[in-house]
Amino acid sequence: MSEHKQPDLAxxxxxxxxxxxxxxxxxLAPGVMLYGVAHAKPADQPASSKVRWGMLVDxxxxxxxxxxxxxxCNKEHGLGNEQHSRPEQRTQYIRKVELRHKFTGATHSLPVxxxxxxxxxxVDVCPTGASFKRADGIVLVDRHxxxxxxxxxxxxxxxARSFVHEALTDQRPHTPRGKGCVESCTMCVHRVDEGxxxxxxxxxxxxxxxxxxxxDLNDPNSEIAQRVKTYASSEIRADLGxxxxxxxxxx
Amino acid sequence: MKRLRQLxxxxxxxxxxxxxxxxxxGGRTFLPSIPAAxxxxxxxxxxxxxxNHMKYLQHHRDEAMHQGIRTExxxxxxxxxxxxxVEGNMAAGGKEAEGHFCVNCHxxxxxxxxxxxxxxTKPETTAQFHPLVSPATAALKAADRTDSAELLNxxxxxxxxxxxxxxx
Numbered sequence: 141m142s143e144h145k146q147p148d149l150a151x152x153x154x155x156x157x158x159x160x161x162x163x164x165x166x167x168l169a170p171g172v173m174l175y176g177v178a179h180a181k182p183a184d185q186p187a188s189s190k191v192r193w194g195m196l197v198d199x200x201x202x203x204x205x206x207x208x209x210x211x212x213c214n215k216e217h218g219l220g221n222e223q224h225s226r227p228e229q230r231t232q233y234i235r236k237v238e239l240r241h242k243f244t245g246a247t248h249s250l251p252v253x254x255x256x257x258x259x260x261x262x263v264d265v266c267p268t269g270a271s272f273k274r275a276d277g278i279v280l281v282d283r284h285x286x287x288x289x290x291x292x293x294x295x296x297x298x299x300a301r302s303f304v305h306e307a308l309t310d311q312r313p314h315t316p317r318g319k320g321c322v323e324s325c326t327m328c329v330h331r332v333d334e335g336x337x338x339x340x341x342x343x344x345x346x347x348x349x350x351x352x353x354x355x356d357l358n359d360p361n362s363e364i365a366q367r368v369k370t371y372a373s374s375e376i377r378a379d380l381g382x383x384x385x386x387x388x389x390x391x
Numbered sequence: 392m393k394r395l396r397q398l399x400x401x402x403x404x405x406x407x408x409x410x411x412x413x414x415x416x417g418g419r420t421f422l423p424s425i426p427a428a429x430x431x432x433x434x435x436x437x438x439x440x441x442x443n444h445m446k447y448l449q450h451h452r453d454e455a456m457h458q459g460i461r462t463e464x465x466x467x468x469x470x471x472x473x474x475x476x477v478e479g480n481m482a483a484g485g486k487e488a489e490g491h492f493c494v495n496c497h498x499x500x501x502x503x504x505x506x507x508x509x510x511x512t513k514p515e516t517t518a519q520f521h522p523l524v525s526p527a528t529a530a531l532k533a534a535d536r537t538d539s540a541e542l543l544n545x546x547x548x549x550x551x552x553x554x555x556x557x558x559x
Contacts, residue, residue: 181459183460183461183462183463184460184462185460186454186458186459186460187458187459272457274457274458274459275458276459280456282456282457283509284452284456307508308509310511311509311510311511312511312515313468313471313510313511313514313515314468316509316510316511317509318508318509319508321509329459330461333459333461334461
């Protein structure tokens, strides 16, 4: 395995330079800006802490009753193949929540998934280190280490995690899932590492809503960073000071 | 003396009759049935893979999981793309799991294999795969995955054997 430790420097340098040139937003003409979209890191390089992946949900564009993101997520990760679990036990990575302001009567519909906190409570409480945050801000469960104690499910203020109660079959190759482990939204890490967007973002755009955008919060040229800078956005339970990677606009 | 000759001839006859039983691929030893892989050459030498595949897999798994280093070499997904269950074998009535490279060898060696309790047992061909990431999947037809329950049962059978609960 020694060749694993010897990076091909020429290749790495080339890819690095290419990525930098591609990631920077380019001004085509005064006032016309080409936003840098999500770019794949080279497959042989680790996730960088210079990146902070995040999502911004515009609740004014998210319509009540639309389930496109949830359906796309279930399809992408092969969820819903439990045979014996009750519906409330079944895994959900993302769910739609309807909000109603008691005084004004204003209603909002919003997708809620793992918020990919900067200081995730689930990581704090995990006794084995299975719950962890990747360098680029994506919070994951390493099922190889998870013992299924479910402390993280208790700790999560967003109810984002699920527990698999039964032996599963027919998993998708990119989302291994099995009995006795806790799981949650992975921000489609397998897609992100290939330079693609999460399935929910893609489905929302395909549906014409464009309510969720995905990108690098740390890259000032990315669309998400520009939007977060320009418009007021908030976190759910901002009082907890978790600095979530998923932000909401219009609530 | 006559009796001795008689005994000898009987022994020779017995040996001759029993010869076909030994004459399989492995001679006197039972060998696992190992389906042929798709590629020309494995990522490491065969001897090295036999001894160290679990180390390579574990090393790769930790890097992929925690750091996002998703190289093809030594990844379980890439293994399965070459060592994919052969369609013909999979379809053989009720013995779907027979054609699985990993399972066959682990059952033979009596080593419990936990990978497939969570991981998919074979590759799938969809648009989900980037063509650069997994060119081999393009060559595979999208097959139904009815075999994975069988496979799981088979693996659980192995586990129980080891703990002496049940025999396959």
